[in-house]
Amino acid sequence: MSDVSANAVGFVRTETVPQSAPPSNAAGPAKWVKDNLFAGVGNSILTILAFIAIYLILAKIMPWILNGVWDAPTLSACREVLDGATGGCFAVISERWNQLLFGFKYPSDLYWRPALAFAMLFLAAAPVLFFDLPRKLLVFTGLYPFIAFWLIWGGPVYYPIMALVGFVVAFKVFERLEKQNFALALGAGVLGAAIVWYLGTMIGPDDAARKAGSLFAAGLEPVPSRDLGGFMLNMMLGVTCVSLSLPLGIALALGRQSSMPFIKYICVIFIEFIRGVPLITLLFVASVMLSYFFPPGTGVDLFIRVVIMITLFSAAYIAEVIRGGLAALPKGQYEAADSLGLNYAQATRLIILPQALKISIPGIVNIAVGLFKDTTLVSVISMFDIVGMIRGPILASTDWNGVYWELFSFAAVLFFVVCYGISQYSQWLERRLATDHR
């Protein structure tokens, strides 16, 4: 380096200082402990207090878990085994696991059917969640709702196939007419599906055909909706409602931004109304009053009524989260899309939504997790989901009256696993989609 004396004003660097490693006292585990745990007197005291608190909590909980009894027919038998020592009566879980998972009425020889549907859920969700997978796997995702319906509810295979045909007809009609007029195509598609379903139900296999065992009525042993229960019911409600409310929420958010006042105010009123009402009242409406809105005699299933209500409820929230994402996009993105000649549908699908949804991921996941946990509210309208099972048939039985901690901890663990999974997935998704390099 050139010589720089105090009174020399001019300076010219003639060589570059090479990069070098930081000094050794700036890294290593000992430094980490000193910096983060014992940085000063106050910090050290807090660290020690925290360790004591953790010890006290674990000292209570660990014996309860480790000394737990997993094999006993009743609570009193379990208490005899424990003989006054601390320990959980987890025997209730090993005794009643089937009721906790599937409800108390689902035929036990048919447990494989919902279990299979659950396993297939991962296969169906994979191409949606991990979009690097081959797109052809989406065919299975499209078929999955019909397969899962048939596996869980059983009945003639005719019905899910007819439902699928209805959707295919609707899509084909829509595709054909879309170029002419979007609204016309949508209406014609819905009409097409309605006709298929109406005719399909008319000529469907009746009880006589079922009894005669004709091939037309071939299928699985049917299970009515009221026999569904346990954690299976929470999963079914959670998965169905999340996957339905996301598209509905997007539509509502876009509708709220629409320049057509009629559409705009329908969306605004819907969102504001639903957000102003507690979910529990909507569920009571579903269980008691919603049947007034359907044609007499149709007797729409309680499960479907509950799905409709939870979906509408969370769609309104998701719509507001996505509106936040849309508002965060710079106006320049709309202008750039416009200036290239993209029409509204193209600009929305290719430019606006991918960015707005990415911004909205944390909010959407927040609502999805909340929705999943809110499915336990159906226990108050006498559906036997996992909480309904615990509070109803299990705690009411003389064998297990009084085992609260073990049962509710089990339910908490199940919910935690799913919710933590969703949260981890969303964090992965945010990292995967981070292309802005800010």
Place this chain on the structure above:
Amino acid sequence: MAEQAKMQVSDEVAISIQNMNKWYGTFHVLRDIDLTVQRGERIVICGPSGSGKSTLIRCINALEEHQKGSIEVDGTLLSSDLKNIDKIRSEVGMCFQHFNLFPHLSILENLTLAPIWVRKTPKKEAEELAMHYLEKVKIPDQANKYPGQLSGGQQQRVAIARSLCMQPRIMLFDEPTSALDPEMIKEVLDTMIELAEEGMTMLCDTHEMGFARQVANRVIFMDEGQIVEQNEPEEFFNNPQSPRTQLFLSQILGH
């Protein structure tokens, strides 16, 4: 070079604006604008901020709506008919002050998006076209990066290439270098000069007076929503007529 370029101007009318007026609410932003642009002409619009030059450019491809008068682009009258608007937009390229690249798409995807979806070009062909224009703006090696990884000057060149991929007959530039560091302004201006030499019809709203001298065949000075003065660059810079123009030029050329 400038002389040679000026000879390419044809008699064909590219843009014809007649008695055009625009209001923001009750604020009269553009007043009685009359402007005819010949095919191959390169026009630089200058003026103080708030003079309406940016709004004028944005009216030409209907990013802003005008309330009175007419704008005709390539013989298509700009009206509220969406089909006409889309037709004009696909023939008119536009570059923005803040580039407005799509941050969630790679550079190549930014370039191929409009050809694939608007022009229905097959993907492979669109990619070849995109690489051709990326080479033209001298950054083919950045094709698979994302906009956030590029410098400002590179982003603006990508934005120019993105517009060119639609093979427009007219290019609009809305302060293309105002958000750039001095070192990057040159690379963008070089790209624009190259375009001008090829005979592209260009309207450019800019503060780069050197660029105006070198490239423009007409310089327009706007103030308070009106065209105050227009002339050939030599005359405009050396012998401005209106006192408002003289003041403006003395302020921006004075240092």
